[in-house]
Amino acid sequence: xxxxxxxxxxxxxxxxxxxxxxxxxxxxxxxxxxxxxxxxxxxxxxxxxxxxxxxxxxxxxxxxxxxxxxxxxxxxxxxxxxxxxxxxxxxxxxxxxxxxxxxxxxxxxxxxxxxxxxxxxxxxxxxxxxxxxxxxxxxxxxxxxxxxxxxxxxxxxxxxxxxxxxxxxxxxxxxxxxxxxxxxxxxxxxxxxxxxxxxxxxxxxxxxxxxxxxxxxxxxxxxxxxxxxxxxxxxxxxxxxxxxxxxxxxxxxxxxxxxxxxxxxxxxxxxxxxxxxxxxxxxxxxxxxxxxxxxxxxxxxxxxxxxxxxxxxxxxxxxxxxxxxxxxxxxxxxxxxxxxxxxxxxxxxxxxxxxxxxxxxxxxxxxxxxxxxxxxxxxxxxxxxxxxxxxxxxxxxxxxxxxxxxxxxxxxxxxxxxxxxxxxxxxxxxxxxxxxxxxxxxxxxxxxxxxxxxxxxxxxxxxxxxxxxxxxxxxxxxxxxxxxxxxxxxxxxxxxxxxxxxxxxxxxxxxxxxxxxxxxxxxxxxxxxxxxxxxxxxxxxxxxxxxxxxxxxxxxxxxxxxx
Amino acid sequence: xxxxxxxxxxxxxxxxxxxxxxxxxxxxxxxxxxxxxxxxxxxxxxxxxxxxxxxxxxxxxxxxxxxxxxxxxxxxxxxxxxxxxxxxxxxxxxxxxxxxxxxxxxxxxxxxxxxxxxxxxxxxxxxxxxxxxxxxxxxxxxxxxxxxxxxxxxxxxxxxxxxxxxxxxxxxxxxxxxxxxxxxxxxxxxxxxxxxxxxxxx
Ligand SMILES: Cc1ncc(C[n+]2csc(CCOP(=O)(O)OP(=O)(O)O)c2C)c(N)n1
Ligand SMILES: [Mg+2]
Numbered sequence: 063x064x065x066x067x068x069x070x071x072x073x074x075x076x077x078x079x080x081x082x083x084x085x086x087x088x089x090x091x092x093x094x095x096x097x098x099x100x101x102x103x104x105x106x107x108x109x110x111x112x113x114x115x116x117x118x119x120x121x122x123x124x125x126x127x128x129x130x131x132x133x134x135x136x137x138x139x140x141x142x143x144x145x146x147x148x149x150x151x152x153x154x155x156x157x158x159x160x161x162x163x164x165x166x167x168x169x170x171x172x173x174x175x176x177x178x179x180x181x182x183x184x185x186x187x188x189x190x191x192x193x194x195x196x197x198x199x200x201x202x203x204x205x206x207x208x209x210x211x212x213x214x215x216x217x218x219x220x221x222x223x224x225x226x227x228x229x230x231x232x233x234x235x236x237x238x239x240x241x242x243x244x245x246x247x248x249x250x251x252x253x254x255x256x257x258x259x260x261x262x263x264x265x266x267x268x269x270x271x272x273x274x275x276x277x278x279x280x281x282x283x284x285x286x287x288x289x290x291x292x293x294x295x296x297x298x299x300x301x302x303x304x305x306x307x308x309x310x311x312x313x314x315x316x317x318x319x320x321x322x323x324x325x326x327x328x329x330x331x332x333x334x335x336x337x338x339x340x341x342x343x344x345x346x347x348x349x350x351x352x353x354x355x356x357x358x359x360x361x362x363x364x365x366x367x368x369x370x371x372x373x374x375x376x377x378x379x380x381x382x383x384x385x386x387x388x389x390x391x392x393x394x395x396x397x398x399x400x401x402x403x404x405x406x407x408x409x410x411x412x413x414x415x416x417x418x419x420x421x422x423x424x425x426x427x428x429x430x431x432x433x434x435x436x437x438x439x440x441x442x443x444x445x446x447x448x449x450x451x452x453x454x455x456x457x458x459x460x461x462x463x464x465x466x467x468x469x470x471x472x473x474x475x476x477x478x479x480x481x482x483x484x485x486x487x488x489x490x491x492x493x494x495x496x497x498x499x500x501x502x503x504x505x506x507x508x509x510x511x512x513x514x515x516x517x518x519x520x521x522x523x524x525x526x527x528x529x530x531x532x533x534x535x536x537x538x539x540x541x542x543x544x545x546x547x548x549x550x551x552x553x554x555x556x557x558x559x560x561x562x563x564x565x566x567x568x569x570x571x572x573x574x575x576x577x578x579x580x581x582x583x584x585x586x587x588x589x590x591x592x593x594x595x596x597x598x599x600x601x602x603x604x605x606x607x608x609x610x611x612x613x614x615x616x617x618x619x620x621x622x623x624x625x
Numbered sequence: 626x627x628x629x630x631x632x633x634x635x636x637x638x639x640x641x642x643x644x645x646x647x648x649x650x651x652x653x654x655x656x657x658x659x660x661x662x663x664x665x666x667x668x669x670x671x672x673x674x675x676x677x678x679x680x681x682x683x684x685x686x687x688x689x690x691x692x693x694x695x696x697x698x699x700x701x702x703x704x705x706x707x708x709x710x711x712x713x714x715x716x717x718x719x720x721x722x723x724x725x726x727x728x729x730x731x732x733x734x735x736x737x738x739x740x741x742x743x744x745x746x747x748x749x750x751x752x753x754x755x756x757x758x759x760x761x762x763x764x765x766x767x768x769x770x771x772x773x774x775x776x777x778x779x780x781x782x783x784x785x786x787x788x789x790x791x792x793x794x795x796x797x798x799x800x801x802x803x804x805x806x807x808x809x810x811x812x813x814x815x816x817x818x819x820x821x822x823x824x825x826x827x
Binding site: 182185186189190192196202244368371372 | 653654661816823
């Protein structure tokens with residue numbers, strides 16, 4: 063056993079857990095840690111410009127690679143700045159390890175300079191958190207925290223370490239195993255329930271799979287394809303489930319929900335058996351609970367038992383990982399083509415295509431997104447902010463692989479796009495990565511452009527500049543009598559701003575320039591910003607109005623289509 | 626926390642026993658969960674269990690506020706919660722202890738002590754113008770004694786909240802000792818260290 067300082071133990075433990083990157087920002091109480099960092103050349107430190115950025119970077123890193131992301135902040139304001147990012151991970155179940163320093167042990171609870179009770183603050187938005195009071199607890203604590211973050215239903219964890227614990231010297235004792243009496247995720251799935259599910263699916267005339275984020279985290283997309291093909295079950299995904307099933311597959315019918323495809327919503331509403339896999343029947347996906355397809359029988363496969371039966375009564379609950387459960391289900395179900403049901407959905411899709419881009423002389427955002435799809439051959443990783451542009455990014459790009467769309471679904475955090483794209487690009491360096499930015503959303507975290515320059519990241523930023531908090535404008539137009547209250551938003555000249563950071567930028571003003579600008583951006587080796595002056599008052603369709611049922615999905619009114 | 630006033634309300638109350646790690650912050654995690662999910666707690670008691678390092682928490686939950694199944698599952702999601710059991714459908718014993726300080730004088734003290742006797746309450750303190758009665762039983766028994774004491778004037782009541790146990794051989798405990806080394810670290814995890822620490826605020 064070697065003697066080490068708490069700071070050394072922290073970095074040594076993280077390195078043993080496979081951590082190669084920390085997104086962080088220094089401050090008084092983490093100085094001992096920063097002092098120690100150069101001793102660990104295997105750990106790259108990426109200096110963010112705001113700790114919220116660090117947390118989103120860690121999240122983007124995790125979502126792009128499947129590996130745990132790590133962020134670091136100092137006590138007090140550093141720690142509280144992480145909170146929005148931690149909550150974003152929490153709502154979307156992504157494995158993020160947040161490390162914070164705190165004031166020295168003697169000052170804890172005494173309101174010392176920059177003390178914040180960050181374990182108290184993050185208790186409801188972490189899977190678990192720890193306050194470490196002795197250096198010798200560090201190795202086991204970090205092992206446990208990593209184990210909790212990355213297994214079962216993934217999620218963020220936070221480890222808070224007082225300054226003098228970083229400085230304390232003690233024996234470094236790496237535990238061989240993690241044993242937590244209160245944490246034993248079920249992965250296999252109950253054999254009897256799987257059998258019942260197979261029987262129900264075999265009898266079903268109109269079954270549908272709704273695949274969620276859990277399929278991606280379970281790395282079960284191949285298992286899902288095999289199941290769907292054998293059972294002949296059409297597949298729709300949730301918004302976060304995009305990429306869990308290739309959209310080019312003949313059984314793929316897009317994604318459902320508030321701005322999902324009309325035919326996906328109708329298929330979910332018309333099914334007799336709904337097979338939810340790794341998803342949580344969220345209100346944005348399902349519409350008004352009371353009126354979601356009242357006759358459907360629900361089979362729910364999820365690793366988190368608390369999700370089952372939370373929002374809907376479940377006919378067959380299966381607690382387990384999609385990775386383990388799906389092959390067993392595939393083995394037991396009968397081969398069935400279900401031609402009639404598939405034809406019915408095809409018919410709805412023909413009548414209500416939802417994903418067509420209409421002809422217009424305006425620079426429609428849908429057109430920009432579709433052109434990006436064409437120019438990148440559908441291979442790019444797309445990272446979005448929150449708002450209309452996020453929905454268009456989901457609708458007008460066709461996704462073929464898991465982890466291709468990175469977006470804040472559960473919390474809907476504006477400002478996610480740029481830092482998450484940075485994390486994604488660092489995690490998967492060779493991958494073409496586009497940040498689809500809202501003009502409002504981008505302004506929440508645009509200071510992270512400095513990181514693009516520091517770290518020489520070739521990220522392409524596409525600002526969907528409509529001069530509005532567009533999603534807010536759309537709601538005010540449709541539901542608040544066009545009372546446009548604080549939805550118009552001024553912006554700096556984004557191109558000059560990029561230029562000030564030393565980043566190339568192109569303002570794109572006409573439709574004809576769109577493909578050219580995208581080509582130029584792709585040819586450019588470094589980061590680049592494209593400021594698309596899109597049509598200002600375009601709305602996102604289809605739409606399930608808030609509080610309505612999926613069956614009440616509405617499409618674009620004629621008047622809007624004429625523009 | 627309210628008193629149990631009628632049988633119908635008691636029906637919707639569930640007795641949930643959670644075996645939890647004896648660690649700092651565990652009560653806060655449970656309380657925070659109940660607040661966030663909108664589950665109402667009628668009473669909550671906590672004490673050591675028969676296993677070192679594990680505490681036993683007894684919760685009386687209002688089943689109207691949330692399906693008890695959700696309460697159980699959400700509790701179980703907390704890492705520090707090792708086991709959760711809903712005892713409501715078991716043949717269980719539920720007990721509570723109360724101390725009731727009642728006003729009395731030389732004239733009516735005897736009468737009051739007779740009442741206490743009927744309820745098998747102990748007189749644990751006597752002063753010139755008050756007594757403290759200590760009673761153990763289910764909630765309705767305590768409510769009954771309280772009601773009988775009201776005419777004399779109740780100065781103060783302290784109730785523990787319910788503890789419960791299943792009758793017969795069946796248990797709701799956990800017997801899963803940790804390896805000694807890990808147990809030692811777990812026992813100190815997150816706790817204040819003893820002795821003087823260097824002062825540092827730089
Ligand atoms: C941090 C945060 N604040 C507020 C909101 C509410 N909100 C949702 S969408 C939106 C407008 C986004 O505007 P913009 O980024 O320009 O995107 P657009 O809708 O115009 O594409 C707002 C304010 C949010 N989701 N996140
Ligand atoms: Mg906008």
